[in-house]
Amino acid sequence: NAGVTQTPKFRILKIGQSMTLQCTQDMNHNYMYWYRQDPGMGLKLIYYSVGAGITDKGEVPNGYNVSRSTTEDFPLRLELAAPSQTSVYFCASSPGQGFGKLFFGSGTQLSVL
Amino acid sequence: GEDVEQSLFLSVREGDSSVINCTYTDSSSTYLYWYKQEPGAGLQLLTYIFSNMDMKQDQRLTVLLNKKDKHLSLRIADTQTGDSAIYFCAESGAGSYQLTFGKGTKLSVIP
Numbered sequence: 001n002a003g004v005t006q007t008p009k010f011r012i013l014k015i016g017q018s019m020t021l022q023c024t025q026d027m028n029h030n031y032m033y034w035y036r037q038d039p040g041m042g043l044k045l046i047y048y049s050v051g052a053g054i055t056d057k058g059e060v061p062n063g064y065n066v067s068r069s070t071t072e073d074f075p076l077r078l079e080l081a082a083p084s085q086t087s088v089y090f091c092a093s094s095p096g097q098g099f100g101k102l103f104f105g106s107g108t109q110l111s112v113l
Numbered sequence: 114g115e116d117v118e119q120s121l122f123l124s125v126r127e128g129d130s131s132v133i134n135c136t137y138t139d140s141s142s143t144y145l146y147w148y149k150q151e152p153g154a155g156l157q158l159l160t161y162i163f164s165n166m167d168m169k170q171d172q173r174l175t176v177l178l179n180k181k182d183k184h185l186s187l188r189i190a191d192t193q194t195g196d197s198a199i200y201f202c203a204e205s206g207a208g209s210y211q212l213t214f215g216k217g218t219k220l221s222v223i224p
Contacts, residue, residue, distance in 0.1 A: 004155075033210075040121070040216060041216055042201065042203075042213075042214030042215050042217060043214045045211050045212070048210055048211070050210065056210075058211060090155050090156070092155075092156075100144050100146045100161060100203060100205045101146075101158055101161065102158065102212070103158075104155030104156045104157065105155050106155050
């Protein structure tokens with residue numbers, strides 16, 4: 001039972017480069033989320049999706065884009081990477097009812113230099 | 114915006130009880146959550162409490178909610194070295210898809 005799988009685990013980008021963080025879940029959850037975690041800080045919501053084809057902005061969406069073409073996958077796209085995007089990124093999913101019962105992936109540590 | 118505050122560090126001896134505290138500002142909070150993060154891992158839901166409850170017990174974990182003071186606590190009985198982790202308090206408002214997380218309390222258990 002894989003749960004929520006994120007790739008890659010680590011990545012170093014140069015300023016201005018782009019990349020996609022992959023996230024897939026095998027629990028048939030409708031709700032999926034992207035969070036970022038900065039050192040000593042709580043998690044900030046970047047984007048979320050309530051089902052295939054539906055996405056919406058969270059608290060800190062600038063510099064990111066998402067898509068949700070299937071129930072399983074919710075990739076996060078970084079365009080023109082900036083040092084401020086250095087962070088640990090977590091993908092999560094939930095079954096819907098009881099929104100806060102999130103299942104998290106193990107995270108992607110991203111450094112932008 | 115809404116805020117969730119936690120102390121950043123707590124150190125206890127193995128076998129003692131740990132109490133991690135949290136305060137929040139959102140008076141419309143519907144659910145309040147405790148998540149655990151072990152090093153290098155994602156967050157894992159430990160327990161949660163609905164806002165109309167005062168207390169919830171789950172094996173070694175006891176959650177207390179004082180809605181009047183907007184104060185939430187997590188008590189871990191007989192704390193073990195495996196409980197060493199960062200514990201996040203989080204809340205969600207009615208019908209909201211967004212959780213507001215605290216900054217996390219790092220619990221260190223001394224053998």
